[in-house]
Amino acid sequence: MAVSAKISPISLHPDLHNPLNPKPHKPKSLNLTPNPLNPINNASLPFKRTQEIYALNTTTNTIDSPNLNSDLTQLCLLGNLKKALKHLDFMVERHVAVEENAWVSLISLCEMKRAAREGVIVYARIADSMRGGGFGVQLGNALLSMFVRFGELDEAWHVFGKMGERDVFSWNVMIGGYAKAGFFDEALSLYHRMLWVGGGKPDIYTFPCVLRTCGGIPDLGRGREVHVHVIRFGFESDVDVTNALITMYVKCGDVHSARLVFDVMPKRDRISWNAMISGYIENGRCLEGLALFSIMQSHVVEPDLMTVTAVVFCYVYDFGNLEEAEKLFYTMDFKDIVSWTTMISGYYKNGLPRKSIEVYEQMQSEGLLPDEVTIAIVLSSCARLGLLDTGVKLHEFANQTGHIAYTIVGNNLIDMYSKCNIVDKALEVFKQIPEKNVISWTSIILGLRINNRSFEALNFFRQMILQLKPNAVTLVVALSASARIGALMCGKEIHAYALRSHLEFDGVLSNALLDMYVRCGRLEYSQNQFNLHKDKDVTSWNIFLTGYASQGRGELAGNVFKTMLNEKMNPDEVTFIALLCACSRSGMVDEGLEYFNNMELRYSISPNLKHYACVVDLLGRAGRLGEAYELIKTMPVQPDAAVWGALLNSCKIHRQVELGEIAAKCIFERDTKSVGYYVLLCNLYAESGRWDGVARVRRMMREKGIIVDPGCSWVEVKGSVHAFLSGDESHPQMSEINAALDGLQERMKTIGFDMSKNRFDNEIESSKADIFCGHSERMAVAFGLISTVPGMPIWVSKNLYMCRICHDAVKYISKIVRREITVRDTEQFHHFKDGICSCGDEGYWGRDDK
């Protein structure tokens, strides 16, 4: 038979939707309805029979089975669940058999009152009384309907399996239940089973349920098949069925077919218009949606909330026309939570988070409470603005109302706390999310990463992949954490993972990979990734250029820039920052100035503060401090702290205390919070032997509560990252590390270098000078040396600037152990080989004329 070929074997297995089966497309919604069991006042009951029932049964103990059953039904009809349950207890205690129709009334009442707990209790009673027998159609259907409404698909499935007989209602409820919970494939299987095995004939209620599954997957092919069924069973003129058909086509992206159905409908209701209009809008065909909207109005069909919300959405998202959206929004007489949220989210998405918070406050002042979606979006606005107060208030509200249980709320709390730099609070929220999804994990990994806790971020990433599949966004975030601490092996593993799992490589992921290789200092890998990068954008070129800049390879950067122009890629502001930076690190002053002068002339990019800071750096490093200072004084925009900071750094290199003090004064007029400038000034004084100055800056920092992060270095050995925090000796191999350092120190002394005292007359002074270094890289280098075979290069990253003593020490170590050692500090890469560093010492440290 032709049809039999189409039937796939479907077993009615109770684990139809267990976790081994495909995940639901949509999470079960939480039942946040308050306990509906409010005691109903007796006085409000329309007749006295209730009291009589109790009077009769409790005092006389008469067993009157038919009457007791009809009393139970009566109580249910009255809607008095509490009394009905009490009455049920009474019957059960006396072993009075409860009739099926009484059970049906009781179950229907539980469903109506949304009394899930009570429903389960009654079901247990029913199961007891059935003693393993099957349910009749009436009772079975009532149970199915109740369990489906409460989202208890397991229980519904169990009941469905125990029904001796089923009618079309039973099938409809099950199909609808699975579809609503997002188990689309299961719902479709049930529909087919109903047709071919269950012998059921679909009715007008069946098709909306089934079509919802095709739209939900979405699966246009199967949707079309169901359309054929609609015609074959003769329901093509039913307005509800046809509306469902329109929705199905719209969700499957086939707006054309939706319109064909819409056009031939014999009768249209408001839902038909809404489905079609929002169908256009959902599919990005806003003009057609708006056109139909005006036709709708000419047909004297009053648009309702749904229509207007869709049109507002269209203005906000597709045209970015917030004014028009606003106009329409404020003409709505009645606004519900969804329409408010559309507007709030519209402002957020269009880069106006402050406005979105204002609208949210307006909504509150009109007495509406936010739901989980509103909370989530307002939290995103708080995150973007760093509005901790509002965020915390929302957190408290979510705790009180139970909305905290929604994953989306937890996820946005993580993001909000992270972006307000309270990452410990974010961790707390993360732990409490009952169902963590990819976004929960990605958000916490990102939170740790942006709060300089990349090492922990990577640990979270490792934990995550044991239980959940990361997506491209997760990988981008994890790669950025790897890049941050120079964890090349880890980054490569992520790269391999991305290839293995056939993840879609978008431009952002490819750029993140490139950035990781660049920041890990491996130019050969970077080059390779750059060549393989399919859709390079200006960011890709900029990352690549920055790589050469951080390696002090100005000429190579210049070549890349030429290639970029040859390939018709337009440079942007960042391109010139990278170029200027590369020139200044390589002492290419003239080339740098030429780029700077040509920026506006040839590429119509006007220099911003960052470009000026680069040029000050370019001149200053080269010792042309006077010119640098002159440029600051004559530049057309007001210099900011970073521009003066570049001058201060140059003053430190060339030990120009006076000019440095001028720069510092200007910096602290503009920025008193950034740690870096204090460190620079302190180092300037220390390098110049001005210990009074060092003490003064230290005092300033103490008074302002400025704390320098403890020094931390990372080294990767056999694929694992080891972190060394300065002053922390908790590493399990610490004694071996110290022994190695002692050994090296001895050998260095024989060639005239003392790691602890170099350059300074006494130890106290030397410790003042390098107080902001932490020397953590020494531990990391020593650990690298003892954990790898001789000859292997060592790669270390650190979070602070390397001090001169460490720099000298590593130079000597590279000579003694004959290894290439690379240290990446906050500024650049230092490749040490045979006692020489690639940074050329002078540009970085100034001449050692002491």
Next chain:
DNA sequence: TTAGGGTTAG
């Protein structure tokens, strides 16, 4: 029992 809007991370 049936349709329908707003959803977070790079």
